[in-house]
Amino acid sequence: MSFRLRRSVTAYLMLLPTLVLIGVFVVYPIVDSFVISFYKWDMLSASKPFVGLQNYIYIFEDPLFHTALKNTVLYVVFFVPIVLALGLLTAVLLNAKIRLLPLFRTAFFIPYVTSLAATGIVWQWIFNDQFGLLNYLLERAGLHAQDWLNDPRWTLFNIITIGVWQNLGYVAVIFLAGLQNISREYYEAADVDGATPWQKFARITLPLLSPTTYFLLILTTIEAFKVFLQIYVLYGETAGPNNSGMTLLYYMFTKGFGDYRMGYACASAYVLFLIVFVFTLAQMALSRRVHYEA
Amino acid sequence: MKKVWVYLVLILLSLFVLGPFLWMLSTSVKPDAEVLSAVPHLFPEHWALDNYVKAWASAPFARYFWNSFFISAVETVFDLTFGAMAAYAFARMEFFGKNVLFVALLATMMVPGEVLLIPNYITISSLNWLNTYQGLIVPWLVSVFTIFLMRQFFLGLPREVFEAAELDGCGPLRTLFGIIMPISKPIWITSALIKFVGAWNAFLWVLVIANSSDYYTLPVGLINFSTDVGTVYNQLMAAATFSVLPLIVLFLFGQRYFIEGIARSGIK
Secondary structure, eight states: OOHHHHHHHHHHHHHHHHHHHHIIIIIHHHHHHHHHTTBOOOSSSSOOOBOTTHHHHHHHHOHHHHHHHHHHHHHHHHHHHHHHHHHHHHHHHHHSOOTTHHHHHHHHHHHHHSOHHHHHHHHHHHTOTTTOHHHHHHHHTTOOOOOTTTOGGGHHHHHHHHHHHHHHHHHHHHHHHHHHTSOHHHHHHHHHTTOOHHHHIIIIIHHHTHHHHHHHHHHHHHHHHTOOHHHHHHHTTSOSGGGTTOOHHHHHHIIIIISOOHHHHHHHHHHHHHHHHHHHHHHHHHGGGOOOOO | OOHHHHHHHHHHHHHHHHHHHHHHHHHHTSOHHHHTOSSOOSSOSSOOTHHHHHHHHTTTHHHHHHHHHHHHHHHHHHHHHHHHHHHHHHHHOOOTTHHHHHHHHHHHTTSOGGGGHHHHHHHHHHTTOTTSHHHHHGGGSOOHHHHHHHHHHHHHSOHHHHHHHHHTTOOHHHIIIIIIHHHTHHHHHHHHHHHHHHHHHOOHHHHHHOOSGGGOOHHHHHHHHHHHHTTOHHHHHHHHHHHHHHHHHHHHHHHHHHHHHHHHHHHO
């Protein structure tokens, strides 16, 4: 065996566990999911007729799928800007020279590491219309109590609140790292020129932070399209009152593991995948506008 | 900006972030009568610490804890081992198809894992692995993210470290686990924490693979418990508290690596 070939063999041996596992549990299912989306299959019976594009036609005509699509897009459109803006605000504050910094940083990060299954139960209790903390606070402030969990108008608000709450620390920490990479000399030069804090923020911080913002934009958008657990812990098997919490992933879950309609489920999974893919490509096209520090 | 404002806004944001945890703790030590009182107090008039005992006894939480711990620990150990091996190959070895393979691996990170749920469920079920540890664990033994993190770290190490070991006649495995891993502590601690937390909090996969409470992990067990006890909020909050505690403790110990690791990996 030649030296080069032997080296290649050794390298592939090092990669073997990874390639096998990724092949079986990532690459194969990507293909398989696509194939199943053209069949009618309940997973239990042997019959598995090919139905062509029928599953796709069905879901696009299904009003529930429309609801899921609408809710998912609304979630993304509100969640992403809110979590990025609040995360940036938090990071800027944490970047000021203040006491107790590690304490604050830890506080913001705790929701991110704890399971939403546990903390979601707490939120369910906070949103309770009769004994919940939120209504108590509202009434103390002289405002009207709301039926947070049973009124479909609030569903999106509830799941966005939990999403922002959980991800704020993560976004803030990454922004913080970005802020700390900005050289202090820029600010010193701006000070000499007599720039206001707002000018410094708008002309130095924001542009130089754009690689970080861009990275977070892609990451939080992909995550947001997969919103599921908040709804599951708040509303259980139903997707909220009047399906007001129905999202794409929830739709896939219901079709697959509720109705055992694997064809519909895989078709909707593929639609979700395509949407995420198109969004990511579109955002990558944006990257030409990102300023990278020389 | 004035410091007072910085503190004020930070404290307000912290209240938003920590409020639910305070509320959870406070409710978990209240007797039944005080839980549903019209005027909630942060501290109970009578402490009811036995909520914890009752909650612990009314579902097999010891089992859920063990399952969560076992599954997360096994996944983490394998993820680090296989991940380090792959990262070493990509960072240090020349082989046919290296760049194509690496890009292909990175591309799989763009596929939402949930999209793979159904085919993977079918695979596991056709292996008769529903309700088994291997069904819960095996699909998650490697993660591309770990490989990526470690490769970046290995690329940053001086070449001499690798060359010295290789000149001494060490094979790649001896070099990797004898010399490289001990000096790569920050990156494998970070990877391990991220993997462990992810495995501990995994929900959807456990929900579909485990239909028997023998194989529930804490998150799924807790949701089931919550459906069972309904509005016994104090016990529910006690259970929620003891199930988030291990991760909060783990995070407090590892947070220096965790936050830096996430921040660093996020940028590059």
